[in-house]
Amino acid sequence: MVIDFKGRVAIVTGAGGGLGRQHALALARRGAKVLVNDLGGAVDGSGGTVTAAQAVVDEIRAAGGEALANGASVTDFAAVEAMVQQAIDAWGRVDILVNNAGILRDKSFAKMSMDDFRLVVDVHLMGAANCCKAVWPHMVAQQYGRIVMTTSSTGLYGNFGQSNYGAAKLAQVGLMQTLAIEGAKYNIHVNALAPTAATRMTEGLMPQEVLDALKPEAVVPAMLVLAHESAPTRTILCAGAGTFEAAHITLTQGIHLGIGADVPEQLAARLAEVTERAGEQVPQSGAAQGTNEVGRALAARA
Numbered sequence: 001m002v003i004d005f006k007g008r009v010a011i012v013t014g015a016g017g018g019l020g021r022q023h024a025l026a027l028a029r030r031g032a033k034v035l036v037n038d039l040g041g042a043v044d045g046s047g048g049t050v051t052a053a054q055a056v057v058d059e060i061r062a063a064g065g066e067a068l069a070n071g072a073s074v075t076d077f078a079a080v081e082a083m084v085q086q087a088i089d090a091w092g093r094v095d096i097l098v099n100n101a102g103i104l105r106d107k108s109f110a111k112m113s114m115d116d117f118r119l120v121v122d123v124h125l126m127g128a129a130n131c132c133k134a135v136w137p138h139m140v141a142q143q144y145g146r147i148v149m150t151t152s153s154t155g156l157y158g159n160f161g162q163s164n165y166g167a168a169k170l171a172q173v174g175l176m177q178t179l180a181i182e183g184a185k186y187n188i189h190v191n192a193l194a195p196t197a198a199t200r201m202t203e204g205l206m207p208q209e210v211l212d213a214l215k216p217e218a219v220v221p222a223m224l225v226l227a228h229e230s231a232p233t234r235t236i237l238c239a240g241a242g243t244f245e246a247a248h249i250t251l252t253q254g255i256h257l258g259i260g261a262d263v264p265e266q267l268a269a270r271l272a273e274v275t276e277r278a279g280e281q282v283p284q285s286g287a288a289q290g291t292n293e294v295g296r297a298l299a300a301r302a
Helices: 018-029 051-062 077-091 114-142 153-157 163-186 208-213 220-227 263-269 287-301
Strands: 009-012 033-037 067-070 096-099 145-150 188-196 236-240 243-247
Touching: 009 018, 009 077, 018 033, 018 051, 018 096, 018 220, 033 051, 033 077, 051 067, 067 077, 077 114, 096 114, 096 220, 114 145, 114 163, 114 188, 145 163, 145 220, 153 163, 153 188, 163 188, 188 220, 220 236
Parallel strands: 009 033, 009 096, 033 067, 096 145, 145 188, 188 236
Antiparallel strands: 236 243
């Protein structure tokens, strides 16, 4: 199977540089028409110019592809709706959305202002939600869509000094889970990519030899798989330095303790059984937890 995107229209946010630029170039090389969105701001989200997005568009066009530039902030829903309409007016549809836009304002939680916490959540989470909301009716109408969220190992597993970023990135996984369920009947597949890549957001955080190994290009194959018509749905792919893994949010079998005055003590004593991972499942929806709990309760009464 050759992964190509001929006839497809893609929107990539935060695509003026780094990983987003590589995503846009790769989609265009494989036949997609690409709307390149980038606010053109600094790593912390300040400032803005369409120059970065236009440079990527010029690069795509020079290689024979079709592309448009857009400088909307993903935090501005009206501007995001106009961005989607720009793609619709030019090409008649939107097939792919890659939510890649993001900023960093790293500090330990003790030193972080709530303004910095809120802004990072606004860009990563609300930015992704705004873009999904704007493309959703078009994807429903055409009975086709592929959405890629950009999560992070920080969101999945934590990282010192990134409470705001981690909260926003794991929240994108939660958004993915429900949108994938709601989009299933419309052939809208929603997945998440957790990249490890050297970009301007990681400069100075790692030794140079590590940064050299973590070229953004090495992450792109995972995005292409998740954005393609053959993509899975509700999958979290991790990618970096040419290595690919999958992350899962699982539910253990657990134990039934019932209701009683000494249940807290029983739970504390048997916590290792509760957290035992043998036989754990990857739930198909949030209902799996309640189904397991009620099922065990009823079985205990039988």
